[in-house]
Amino acid sequence: MSKLKILFLVFLIMASVSARKAQESIGNYQIRVAPDRDDWTYELNQPVKFNVSVTLNNRQVSGLPINYSCGLEAMPPRMERTATTSEQSLTIEAGSLSEPGFLRCVVTMKKDGRSYRGLATAGFRPDLIKPTTKTPVDFDKFWTDGRAELAKLPIDAKFEPLPTYSTANVDVYQVNFQNVGRQSDTPSRIYGILAIPKVTRPNQKFPAVLNVPGAGVRPYKGFLTLAEKGIITLQIGIHGIPVTLDQTVYDNLAAGALKRYMFDGLDDKNDYYYRRVFLGCLRANDFLANLPQFDGVNLAVMGGSQGGALSIMTAALDSRVKSLAVWVPALSDLTGEIYGRAGGWHRVFKDSKNRTPEKIETTQYYDTVNFARRLKVPGIYTFGYNDETCPPTSMFAAYNSVTAPKKLILALEIGHALTNEQSARINDWVESFLKNEKK
Incomplete structure (x- = not known):
């Protein structure tokens, strides 16, 4: 081999070593x-x-300090400890x-200025969990009276075509219609995105689905997944404002007037924000039931989190609903904290100052x-531990x-999510x- 070739090979080797060092x-x-x-489920x-592993590039890492705590979910932990990782997973007897x-x-760790967290939850006979909330004697009358108030208002539906939202198979509109107000003679409006399959x-x-929203303030694009399959869908907002505005409008409202x-x-149960919202969901069904494209029979409601609560409420109060789909339902057993366990979102009674007779009664x-x-x-339901x-x-x-x-x-x-x-x-x-x- 010539000296020139040898020098060239040496150069390549040195360059490779240098690159690896860099x-x-x-x-x-x-x-x-x-x-x-x-x-994840146990007998009483x-x-x-709990088995804990800390990995980097899918390999167990040893010598890292971690903190862990165990206790009733969403309540102060009954055990808090520190440990150091090893080449084997850590076992915590909880x-x-x-x-x-x-x-x-819950396991936490800090490394190189970053915080890391992992958790798991064991269920103990969750099928035996009973609610803490009570049913008011006049519960049914309260909502019957609300529906009677709603029935006095004409639907007064307005349609705005949204050609940029529409597809080859679905016509999409922003719609709004009349709803009750809050302890006044002035009605409010419900806005939403209506998707109607094109007639062939x-x-x-067509059958129809009311899609009710999770908590927050946001715009909507419509629920086209089912509309493309031949089902009318109505995706509503709850705050009485158009649902196609610029995102900054919703951000400002979420940080200001609608933050809480x-x-x-x-x-006051008659002035609570959700009274208009709950009755607005029933009014949305009135709107769907009056569409000439609706088949007059097959109506479902679906939603998650706040929308899960609204789905259950709507199906319970409206006999026109034939089925429901619910994920991670909120507003469930709100009085849990009063009895020493986790209450549902919005966790109002986590703060003991809120545990007044008036607030407790309203939540019921x-x-x-x-x-x-x-x-x-x-109904079909889905959530996680x-x-x-x-x-x-x-x-x-x-x-x-x-x-x-x-x-x-x-x-x-x-966690609080819905997977594909x-x-x-x-x-x-x-x-x-x-x-x-399925009938």
């Missing part, structure tokens, strides 16, 4: 926590162990529960549990109160039911 590897630490039972008084509920283990044959009619809307008027008229008790139609927004104790309190036909899909690891898999299962179930495949 190369920096970066990865993401992950904290994985899991109970020692595959189904059965001990639970004890047990003697009453139905959930025990949560004479006199064609879920607590507005909580001292709006608690998801009291509507769940009145359901008579089939790791939800930190709508505690699973509160969601099971509502779900266990349902005596109508029901199907539960547990996504154990999922859950969404597909829900949409398939609703479509099949409305098209008479």
Whole structure:
């Protein structure tokens, strides 16, 4: 081999070594926590162990200090400890529960100026969880009177075509219609996005779905997934404002006038913010029922979080609803904190100053549990054990109160979210039911 070739090979080797020295590897630490039972569910008084692993590039990392705490979900921990990771996963003996509920283990770590967190939640006979909220004696009369007030108002529907939202198969509109106001003679409006499948044959009619929203203030684009499959969908907002404005409008309202809307008027059941919202959902069904394209029979309601609560309420109060789909339902068993356990979102009674007779009474008229008790139609429900927004104790309190036909899909690891898999299962179930495949 010539000297020139040798020098060239030496150069390549040195360049390669230099490049490797300059190369920096970066990865993401992950904290994985899991109970020692595959189904995360235990009998009462059965001990639970949580297995904890801290990984970098999918390899267990040793020598890292971590903090962990265990206790009833959403309540102050009953055990707090520190530990150091090793090449093997850490096992935490977290004890047990003697009453139905959930025990949560939270693990945290700081490394290189960053914070990391992982958690898992063990359920102890969640099927036996009972609600703490009470049903007012005049509960049914209260809502019957509200519906009578609503019935006096003409629907007065307005349609605005949205060609940029429409597709080859679906016509989309922004609509608004009349609703009750708040303790005044002045009506309010409900705005939403209506998606109607295009007719492909004479006199064609379609089933319909009311899609009710989660908490917050935002614009909407419509629920076209089911509309593309031949189902009318109406996706509504709850705040009485158009749902196609610039995002900054909603951001400003969320940070200002509507920041704490879920607590507005909580001292008076007749002036509570959600009264107009609940009745507005029923008015949305009035609107759908009057559409000439509706088949007149097959109507469902679906939503998650706040929308899960609104779905259960709407199906309970409106006999036109034939089925419902619910995920991570909020407003469930709101009085939980008063009894030493997690209450549902919006967690109003976490602050003991809110535990007044007036607020407690008002929540009873709006608690998801009291509507769940009145359901008579089939429903599909899905949520997980790791939800930190709508505690699973509160969601099971509502779900266990349902005596109508029901199907539960547990996504154990999922927090306050809906995965693609859950969404597909829900949409398939609703479509099949409305098209008479599950009746």
